[in-house]
Amino acid sequence: MNLNELVGPHTFAAAARIHYDTVMRWRRSGKLPPYDLVLGRNLRGWTLDTLRAHNPTWAALVEQYLATQSPAA
Helix, strand or coil: CCCCCEECHHHHHHHHCCCHHHHHHHHHHCCCCCCCEECCCCCEEEEHHHHHHHCHHHHHHHHHHHHHHCCCC
16 A cells, blocks of 8 residues: 555545545535645545544544455555
């Protein structure tokens, strides 16, 4: 797993087990930090470092989710 990979809103929603619309609502209300990268609607997200700085628990959830989703080497 690349620790600097981009974590998009869909991945965050799956890792946190919440609905995508909730992630978007949290982003608009300021409960989530601004995106680190925005290149249109389909390519936007945060780095794990940004999520970790904002809320370490959320970053841990995403890391755990990414570890279980990656194929075994």
